[in-house]
Amino acid sequence: MMNIPTPHIEITDLDKIAKTVLMPGDPLRAKFMAETFLENVSCVNTVRNMLCYTGYYKGKKVSVMGSGMGMPSIGIYSYELYQFYGVEQIIRIGSCGAYDSNLNLFDMILADSAYSESSFAQTLGIGKKQILKPTKTLNTKIKNKAKKMEIDLISARIHSSDVFYRLNHDDYLKILARKCVAVEMEAFALFANAIATGKKAACILTVSDSLVTHAKTSSEEREKSFVKMMELALSLI
Numbered sequence: 652m653m654n655i656p657t658p659h660i661e662i663t664d665l666d667k668i669a670k671t672v673l674m675p676g677d678p679l680r681a682k683f684m685a686e687t688f689l690e691n692v693s694c695v696n697t698v699r700n701m702l703c704y705t706g707y708y709k710g711k712k713v714s715v716m717g718s719g720m721g722m723p724s725i726g727i728y729s730y731e732l733y734q735f736y737g738v739e740q741i742i743r744i745g746s747c748g749a750y751d752s753n754l755n756l757f758d759m760i761l762a763d764s765a766y767s768e769s770s771f772a773q774t775l776g777i778g779k780k781q782i783l784k785p786t787k788t789l790n791t792k793i794k795n796k797a798k799k800m801e802i803d804l805i806s807a808r809i810h811s812s813d814v815f816y817r818l819n820h821d822d823y824l825k826i827l828a829r830k831c832v833a834v835e836m837e838a839f840a841l842f843a844n845a846i847a848t849g850k851k852a853a854c855i856l857t858v859s860d861s862l863v864t865h866a867k868t869s870s871e872e873r874e875k876s877f878v879k880m881m882e883l884a885l886s887l888i
């Protein structure tokens with residue numbers, strides 16, 4: 652059993668990390684969230700600039716940490732948090748590209764499953780799986796909260812891709828056949844680690860671009876739409 656600190660997180664006191672960690676991909680988004688929403692907040696990790704903040708939201712302790720991009724990156728951080736830091740649940744809050752022409756920019760999606768071509772689950776040791784589910788009870792809680800806050804949340808399967816720049820666009824047809832409405836690059840590994848460690852995970856995404864219409868968002872617009880998702884995620888703790 653590894654002791655803390657772990658190779659990628661420099662926290663030596665378990666009090667410095669909350670049981671719930673909200674995980675945007677971008678560490679600067681974690682900083683923005685901490686500065687915008689949290690009280691009594693301190694930065695508890697700077698290793699590789701993968702910033703982690705712990706503070707209080709409406710009196711409840713919460714941590715916000717960047718995951719980096721892609722499954723290897725979120726795989727490392729989420730595993731260390733679950734296995735060595737006593738973290739009980741991680742909620743990824745990210746962006747995604749729409750595959751489905753019915754999706755609009757800034758729509759909010761709750762992943763009800765993640766499909767991936769990745770060997771992450773098999774290599775981790777939980778079996779040769781290509782579709783993984785988040786924690787059912789956590790998803791139910793998120794759906795109920797969204798309803799209360801009058802936030803439209805679309806529950807659907809998403810695609811966790813290892814490759815952002817693809818040469819073979821016919822591949823999208825295969826992925827569409829799996830009924831994925833949008834693409835991102837992390838949820839599958841997060842769900843795999845939650846399953847492996849017996850912890851909880853969920854993934855909320857906002858649509859930042861469309862692979863159908865090629866519509867894109869500005870960084871300012873993305874920040875604004877992120878705020879709504881952050882408020883939903885924070886209301887869960």
Ligand code: HPA
Nearest residue numbers: 746747748834835836859
């Ligand atoms: N591909 C993969 N990940 C993404 C995308 C995309 O188009 N948009 C936001 N995250």
